[in-house]
Amino acid sequence: MEQFLQILILGLSLGGVYALMSSGLTLIFGVMRIVNLAHASFIVVAAYISYWAFKLIGMDPILSVIITFPIMFLVGLLVYKLIFAKVIESSRFVEITVLLTFALSLIIEGLLNYFFTGIYRSTTPIYCTECLYFGNLYFPEGQFYATIVSVIILLGLFLFLRYTRLGNAIRATTQNRTAAKTVGVNVDRISMLTFGIGTGLAGASGSLVSFLFTFYPAKHMDWGTIILALIVLGGMGSLFGSLVGSFILSVIAAFVSYYFGPTWSPITFYSALFIILLIRPQGLFGKKMELSR
Amino acid sequence: MVILEADNIVAGYGKGPDILKGISLKVEAGKTYCIIGPNGAGKSTFLKVISGLLTPREGKITFKGEDITGLRADQILRKGLSLVPSDRSLFPDMTVKENLRMGGYVLGKQKDLINQRIIEMTEMFPILKERTSQLAKTLSGGQQQQLAIARAMIVNGDLIMLDEPTLGLDPKTRHQIFKSIEILKGNGMTVIIVEQNARLGLEAADRGVVLDLGRFSFEADAEKVLSDQRIQKLYLGAK
Amino acid sequence: MTNHPPKAVDSVKIPPSKKFMGNKSRSIFAILIFLILLLFPLTQFIFGGMNYWLHLLLYAFMYIAMASSWNIIGGYTGYVSLGHNVFFTAGAYIAGLLWVYQGISPFIIAPFGGLIAFLIGLVFGLITLRTSGSAFIISSIALTSLAAILLDKWELAGGANGLSLNLIDLPLNTAKFPFYYAFLLLAALTVFVSYRIKHSKFGLGLRAISQDDVKAEVAGIPTNNYKILAFAISGLFIGIAGSLWVYYLTYLRPGLFLALGISANLVLMSLIGGKGTVVGPVIGAVIMIAINEFFVSQLGSSAMNIVAIGVLLILVLLFFPEGIIGTLKSNKKLPKILDWE
Numbered sequence: 009m010e011q012f013l014q015i016l017i018l019g020l021s022l023g024g025v026y027a028l029m030s031s032g033l034t035l036i037f038g039v040m041r042i043v044n045l046a047h048a049s050f051i052v053v054a055a056y057i058s059y060w061a062f063k064l065i066g067m068d069p070i071l072s073v074i075i076t077f078p079i080m081f082l083v084g085l086l087v088y089k090l091i092f093a094k095v096i097e098s099s100r101f102v103e104i105t106v107l108l109t110f111a112l113s114l115i116i117e118g119l120l121n122y123f124f125t126g127i128y129r130s131t132t133p134i135y136c137t138e139c140l141y142f143g144n145l146y147f148p149e150g151q152f153y154a155t156i157v158s159v160i161i162l163l164g165l166f167l168f169l170r171y172t173r174l175g176n177a178i179r180a181t182t183q184n185r186t187a188a189k190t191v192g193v194n195v196d197r198i199s200m201l202t203f204g205i206g207t208g209l210a211g212a213s214g215s216l217v218s219f220l221f222t223f224y225p226a227k228h229m230d231w232g233t234i235i236l237a238l239i240v241l242g243g244m245g246s247l248f249g250s251l252v253g254s255f256i257l258s259v260i261a262a263f264v265s266y267y268f269g270p271t272w273s274p275i276t277f278y279s280a281l282f283i284i285l286l287i288r289p290q291g292l293f294g295k296k297m298e299l300s301r
Numbered sequence: 302m303v304i305l306e307a308d309n310i311v312a313g314y315g316k317g318p319d320i321l322k323g324i325s326l327k328v329e330a331g332k333t334y335c336i337i338g339p340n341g342a343g344k345s346t347f348l349k350v351i352s353g354l355l356t357p358r359e360g361k362i363t364f365k366g367e368d369i370t371g372l373r374a375d376q377i378l379r380k381g382l383s384l385v386p387s388d389r390s391l392f393p394d395m396t397v398k399e400n401l402r403m404g405g406y407v408l409g410k411q412k413d414l415i416n417q418r419i420i421e422m423t424e425m426f427p428i429l430k431e432r433t434s435q436l437a438k439t440l441s442g443g444q445q446q447q448l449a450i451a452r453a454m455i456v457n458g459d460l461i462m463l464d465e466p467t468l469g470l471d472p473k474t475r476h477q478i479f480k481s482i483e484i485l486k487g488n489g490m491t492v493i494i495v496e497q498n499a500r501l502g503l504e505a506a507d508r509g510v511v512l513d514l515g516r517f518s519f520e521a522d523a524e525k526v527l528s529d530q531r532i533q534k535l536y537l538g539a540k
Numbered sequence: 541m542t543n544h545p546p547k548a549v550d551s552v553k554i555p556p557s558k559k560f561m562g563n564k565s566r567s568i569f570a571i572l573i574f575l576i577l578l579l580f581p582l583t584q585f586i587f588g589g590m591n592y593w594l595h596l597l598l599y600a601f602m603y604i605a606m607a608s609s610w611n612i613i614g615g616y617t618g619y620v621s622l623g624h625n626v627f628f629t630a631g632a633y634i635a636g637l638l639w640v641y642q643g644i645s646p647f648i649i650a651p652f653g654g655l656i657a658f659l660i661g662l663v664f665g666l667i668t669l670r671t672s673g674s675a676f677i678i679s680s681i682a683l684t685s686l687a688a689i690l691l692d693k694w695e696l697a698g699g700a701n702g703l704s705l706n707l708i709d710l711p712l713n714t715a716k717f718p719f720y721y722a723f724l725l726l727a728a729l730t731v732f733v734s735y736r737i738k739h740s741k742f743g744l745g746l747r748a749i750s751q752d753d754v755k756a757e758v759a760g761i762p763t764n765n766y767k768i769l770a771f772a773i774s775g776l777f778i779g780i781a782g783s784l785w786v787y788y789l790t791y792l793r794p795g796l797f798l799a800l801g802i803s804a805n806l807v808l809m810s811l812i813g814g815k816g817t818v819v820g821p822v823i824g825a826v827i828m829i830a831i832n833e834f835f836v837s838q839l840g841s842s843a844m845n846i847v848a849i850g851v852l853l854i855l856v857l858l859f860f861p862e863g864i865i866g867t868l869k870s871n872k873k874l875p876k877i878l879d880w881e
Binding site: 037041043045091094100102103104106107108112113117118119121122225226229230236237240244271274275278281282285286290 | 618620622667668670671673674675677678679681682683684685686688689690692693800801804807811842843844845846847848849850851853854857858861
Binding site for chain 2: 173176179180187188
C-alpha cells in the first residue's frame with residue numbers, strides 16, 4: 009500500500025508540471041486552432057535561459073520564472089506578428105500553421121545546437137537532489153516545489169480567464185470566434201495576445217523542467233510528443249481536459265516506470281494517444297471534432 | 302432622419318462571385334425594416350457587410366453621418382450598430398450572465414454600467430432572469446434567441462439587425478420573439494430584420510424591402526409589400 | 541469564338557496537331573531524360589571518377605521517389621504527415637536485419653520492405669485518419685517518437701548503436717551501379733504511379749477530400765477508405781527506398797532513418813516544387829539536393845543545415861505556397877513538357 013502511495017505521489021508530482029507545459033499549447037489551440045509544434049521548442053529555449061541564469065549569476069531556476077515568462081511572452085508576440093498574422097485568413101490555415109510551427113521548431117533546434125551544442129544539460133539547485141519526507145513517504149524536493157509553482161501559475165491562469173475582461177475575451181474567442189467578433193472582440197489582437205501568453209506559459213514551465221530533467225536541443229521532440237499526446241487525450245482546446253489528462257497519464261507513467269523501467273514511461277503517453285484516438289477521438293473533454301481542416 | 306445609408310454595395314466571399322451586385326438603401330431612424338427574398342439572394346451577406354464582418358468590394362456605408370465602410374466589426378459596434386447573427390452566435394460554454402457580459406465587451410471597464418444593463422435585460426426578458434447561471438448551450442432555441450437579442454442590446458445602440466430571428470423555432474416561440482422585437486421598437490431603436498417567414502416579418506415592420514439576386518427589387522411600406530400581388534406570388538407563396 | 545451552335549461536322553474537327561503535339565512533346569522529353577540517365581553510368585568507363593556524381597544522382601532519385609510518394613497523402617489528399625520517416629525506417633530494418641542475419645540481398649527484400657510499410661500504413665491509417673487533420677499530424681509525430689524508443693531498445697538490431705552491414709561485393713568503380721539503377725527505377729515507378737493516381741477516379745476523390753472532407757463524404761466518396769489507401773501507398777515506396785538505402789549506407793541505426801530532417805525534407809521538397817502536382821516533388825527534390833550540396837561544400841555540414849531548411853520552409857509557406865509548378869500553372873506559364881497534371 010505504501011509503495012502504491014509512493015508511486016502515486018511521484019506520478020502526481022509530475023502531473024502538475026506536465027499540465028503547465030501543455031496549458032499554453034491548449035490555450036493557443038483553443039483560440040486559434042493552431043497545433044503549435046514549436047511549443048516544446050520554446051520550453052527548451054526557456055530551459056536554456058534558466059540554465060545560463062543559474063550558471064552565470066547563480067539565479068535559482070524557480071525564481072527565473074520571473075524572467076522566462078515575460079521573455080517568452082514577448083517572443084510569442086513577435087513570432088505571431090511575423091509569421092502567423094499573414095496566414096490568418098487563409099483557407100488552408102491548419103495545414104499551413106502546423107508546417108510553420110514545424111519549421112520553427114527546426115530553426116530553434118538548429119540554432120540551439122549551433123550555439124550551445126548537444127551536450128546534456130540541467131540546472132542543479134540544491135533541492136534538485138534532496139527529498140522531503142512525510143512519514144515513510146518521500147517527495148523529491150525539486151518536484152515538490154515545481155508542482156506548487158505549477159499549481160499556482162495554473163490557478164492564476166484560471167482566475168485570469170474567468171474574471172478578467174481580457175480572459176473572458178479569450179474564452180469567448182475559443183468558444184465561438186464569429187460570435188466574439190460580433191460582440192466587438194478584436195479577435196486578431198486576442199489571438200496575438202493568447203499566443204504570447206501561451207508561449208509565456210511554455211517559458212515558465214521551461215524554467216521548472218530545467219532542474220527536473222536533463223535537456224539538449226533535440227529534447228523538444230520528447231517533450232513535444234508528450235504534451236501533444238496530453239492535449240489529444242484531454243480534448244484539444246480544453247484546459248480542464250489537459251489538466252486531468254496530465255495527472256492521469258503521469259500517474260500511469262509513474263507505475264509503468266516503476267515496473268518496467270524509466271525508459272518505458274514515455275511510451276505510456278504515446279500509447280495513450282493511439283488508444284484515445286481509437287476509442288474516443290475527441291478526447292476526454294473535447295467536442296466532437298470538426299473534420300474540416 | 303436617415304440613420305443608415307448603404308450606397309451601391311458590391312460584395313462577395315473570398316475569390317467568389319459578387320453576391321451583392323450594387324445595393325442601395327436608406328434607413329430612417331426609429332423605423333423597422335424587413336428584408337425578404339429567396340435563399341441565396343444575399344440577405345445575410347448584406348447584414349454582414351453593414352456590421353463589418355465582411356468588407357464590401359465596392360460601395361459606401363454611412364451610419365449616423367459617418368463613413369463606416371471597411372471598419373472592423375468591433376469598431377462599428379462601438380458606434381451603436383449591432384447584429385444578431387442567424388446562428389445566434391452565443392458562447393455555448395458560458396452562462397447566460399457571462400454571455401450578457403460579453404455583450405457589453407466594447408463598453409470596456411465600465412463594470413457598473415454593464416451590470417446595470419445586464420439587470421435591465423433580465424427584467425426585460427424574464428426567461429433569462431431565471432437562468433442566469435445556466436450554460437448557454439443548455440437553453441432551448443427560443444431562449445437562445447432571446448439571449449442573443451438581449452446580448453445585442455447591452456450596448457444600448459441605435460440600430461439593431463436581426464438575421465433570421467425565428468429560424469428553426471416553433472410558431473408559439475416565433476411569436477414570443479416578435480414580442481421581443483416589439484420591445485426593441487418600443488425603446489426607439491431602429492430595427493432591420495431579415496426574415497424567411499416573410500409574412501410575419503412584414504407584419505411587424507414599417508417598411509419592407511425585397512432582395513433578389515443581389516439587388517433590391519422593391520421597397521415600400523410594409524403593408525404595401527404584403528398586399529402586392531406580385532410579391533405575394535413570388536415570395537409569400539400565394540397562388 | 542462565335543456564338544452559333546456547333547454543327548455536327550465542327551464537333552468532330554479537333555485540330556489534331558495541337559492536342560497530340562502537347563502530349564507527344566512531353567512524352568518525348570520524359571523518355572529522353574530517362575535514356576540519358578540510363579546511359580549516364582557508362583561515363584564511368586569513359587571518364588572515370590564519376591562516383592561522386594553517381595552518388596548525387598542516386599541520392600536525388602531516392603528523394604524524388606520519396607517526395608513523390610509523400611505527395612500522395614500530403615499533397616493530393618491534403619493530410620500532412622510528419623512521420624513518414626517511420627516507413628523509411630521500417631524498410632531499412634527489414635532489409636538490414638535480413639541481410640545481416642540471413643544473408644538475403646536487400647534488392648530482393650526491397651519489395652517486401654515496401655509491403656510491410658504498406659501494411660503499417662494501413663493499420664496506422666485506420667486508427668488515426670478517422671479524426672481531424674490536426675490529430676493525424678500529432679499521431680504521425682507520436683509514431684516517430686514511439687519508433688525511436690522501441691528501436692533504441694531492440695537488441696537484435698543493436699539498439700541505439702545499430703548494426704554494421706556488409707558491403708556489396710563489387711569492384712569500386714561499379715559498386716554504385718546497382719543502387720543507381722535501383723533508385724532510378726524506383727523514382728520512375730513512383731512518379732509513374734503518382735501520375736496515374738492523379739489522373740484516376742481515386743485521385744479525383746483525393747482532391748475532393750483535400751478541399752473538404754465532409755463535402756466529399758456527402759458526395760459519395762468513401763473518404764476513410766481513400767485516405768487510408770493513399771496513406772498506405774505513400775508509405776510503400778518509401779519503405780522500398782529504406783530497404784535499398786540501408787544497403788547502400790551499410791549502417792543500420794535508428795538515428796539515420798528516423799531523423800527529423802528526413803521528414804522535413806519530404807515536406808519541403810513537395811512544397812517547393814508544388815504540393816499536389818506530379819512534377820512538383822521531382823523538381824523540389826532536385827533543387828533541394830542541389831542547394832544542400834552547394835551549402836555543404838561551401839560551408840560544411842553543421843547544425844545550421846536544419847536552420848536553413850526551417851527558414852526555407854517558412855519562406856515558401858508564406859510567400860510561395862503553391863510551389864514552382866503550382867505558381868507557374870496558376871499563371872498559365874507552365875511549359876508543356878513539364879505539364880503532367
